Structure formats: structure tokens, C-alpha cells
Amino acid sequence: MKKSIKGKFGVVLLAFAIILGGCGAANTGNTGSKGESTDKDKLSVGYYVNGNLGDSGFFDSANAGLEKATKELGIEFKAVQGGGNQSDWPIGFESMVSSGKYELIVVGTSQMKEIAIDLANRYPDQKFIYFDETIVDVPNIYSVKYNQREGSFLAGAFAALVTNSKELENANPEKVVGFLGGMDIPIIKDFKSGYEQGVAYVDPEVKVITSFVGDFINAPKGKELSMAQYNSQQVDILYTVAGPSGIGALEAAKEVNKYAIGVNSNQNNIQPGHVLTSMLKNVDSSIFRAIDLYKQDKLPFGTNESLGFNEDGVGLAKDDLYNQYVPQTIRDQVDEIQAKLVSGEIKVQ
Structure with a gap:
């Protein structure tokens, strides 16, 4: 009888040892070897x-x-x-x-x-x-x-060149360009100031029409305001600084067969041939x-x-679509103006 109890006790001890061994092995695996890359290193x-x-x-x-x-x-x-x-x-x-x-x-x-x-x-x-x-x-x-004031200056110069162009078939004879802002707040006014200065640098006679959506998310209202600029106020190119609201402006440009300038990221491919370039904030x-x-x-x-331009903070999107749809004469003039901005010959106020 005693022998039987001793045998059973030995089996229990063996099983307990196996369990402890298994726990020890699992813990070693979770720890990882020294020098091994883990997510905690990132x-x-x-x-x-x-x-x-x-x-x-x-x-x-x-x-x-x-x-x-x-x-x-x-x-x-x-x-x-x-x-x-x-x-x-x-x-x-x-x-x-x-x-x-x-x-x-x-x-x-x-x-x-x-x-x-x-x-x-x-x-x-x-x-x-x-x-x-x-x-x-x-x-x-x-x-x-x-x-953005420096980048918007170049966008304004570009808009003035477009509205005066005889090569772009959808540019009308009127010297009028548009600006669509998300909200009437200081940072958007800074874009607007640079844009207006760039327009005036190329041609002081070009008029700038301005509308504000009131937020940065209402694309239908952005489109409605842009349609009014295109259809009622003779705008042929519009610069949109309105976040997602500005997507409506890009749609409007295509719908009325006019032009637009995107903002922040390269939006040229959203409505190719209508979004001629984009003012880049290289976030x-x-x-x-x-x-x-x-x-x-x-x-x-x-x-x-x-x-700014010197630090690759801002710029215009000059991709294959830009080269395809923007006449060489305008591209050359834009490059010349940009070089003057970089050198400091042109100073944006």
C-alpha cells in the first residue's frame, strides 16, 4: 500500500515539474533574446x-x-x-x-x-x-x-497669366480671377494677401473676386460659391483655399469648363485639364x-x-499634367518669377 502511494506521489511531482518547465519556457519566449528588435524599440x-x-x-x-x-x-x-x-x-x-x-x-x-x-x-x-x-x-x-503667402504669390501670378492667355481656350477676355477661402480667418487671409500680390505683379488690372464658405468641410457650398464666380462674375480661374470644401470648387471648374488652382497637396489629378496646378504646402x-x-x-x-521656397516648404505642382495642359510660355514665366522669389529679387509683403 505504501509503495502504491509513493508511486502516485512521484507521478504528481513529475507532472508539476512539467508544468513549471512549460511556464518557464513560455516566459523565455516572450522576453526575447538580448539585442533582438521588438516593437518597443520603435x-x-x-x-x-x-x-x-x-x-x-x-x-x-x-x-x-x-x-x-x-x-x-x-x-x-x-x-x-x-x-x-x-x-x-x-x-x-x-x-x-x-x-x-x-x-x-x-x-x-x-x-x-x-x-x-x-x-x-x-x-x-x-x-x-x-x-x-x-x-x-x-x-x-x-x-x-x-x-503660404510666398507660395500664394506664385499662384496669383499664375492665375493672372492664365486669365491673360490667348493659348488657353477656356480663358475668357475678362481680366477676372477668383479666390475661395474656407473661413475668413487670419491664416486664410494670409493666402489671399499673397495671391492678390502675385496677381498684381503680373497685371494690376486683373480683378480678384473673393468668397468664403464659412467652414472647411462643406463641399456642396464650395461648389455653389464657385459656380457663382464662374457664371456670374466672369472668373475663368479660381484659387481654392478651403480644405475639403474646396473639392466642390474643383468640380465646378470641370462642370463649367473653366480652370482652378488646388492647394496644400497636388490636386492636379482630381480634375485633369481643369486643375492646372496646385500651391503646395509640403507638410x-x-x-x-x-x-x-x-x-x-x-x-x-x-x-x-x-x-518657404528655399526650404522646400512651398511650391507649385509641376507634374506631367501641368506640363501637358499649361502652355510653355506660361511655364517659362512662372519659373522666372519663382527664381526671383528664391533670390529675394521679389519680396512678398
């Missing part, structure tokens, strides 16, 4: 979109910069889309910040500035990259702005550059950088 970046991706503008451009950083710099990132209801943005953004999941958080636009400053002060250990606005003296925010390259500097411990937090 820089984790969050991107808060105060709107939605798919805008064919700077939300998508920033996302493209993060995708490039994923491939070339080895980061991992997650984009969170806040949607069109502005009242949701403060809660949604703070949820991302308070999660503690991200070493860096990317956010932008003038509409998020005060929210970002507040959160940066309340979460001093969180680092932020802020695009398309100036924020200084906040030690955990690096901000980058684009010289993608600026975000990639900032992350690269951060990884080198060289990103100047607490400061703002303004990027």
Missing part, C-alpha cells in the same frame, strides 16, 4: 486629425509624411480621425494625449492651437509636433509653418524632417520654423 507616434483623412490636402499630406517615416525611419504610427464636429476635438485629442501610448503626437491647423497649448501645459512630458501654425515658448511643442516633407531630427535629438522644441 518610436511610437500618434497623429490626431481634426477632421477626416481623404481631404486631398494637408491632412493626407501629413499622413503621407508619417507613412514615409514608417518605411524609412522605422517608426510606428496611428492616425485618429476627429470628424467634422469641432466640439468632439478637445475630448478626442485629450484621450490620445492622456493614453500615454505615444512618444510623439502630430497635430495641426489653426483650429487646434489653443487646445494643443492647453494640453501641452497639462501633460508636460508629452512631446508634440505641430504643423501649419506658430507656437513658441512651449517647451514640449515644436511647430512648423509654411510661407509631408516637413513632418518627415521633424521626426528625423527628433530621432537625432536635434528637434528644437519650444520654437517655430517657417519654411
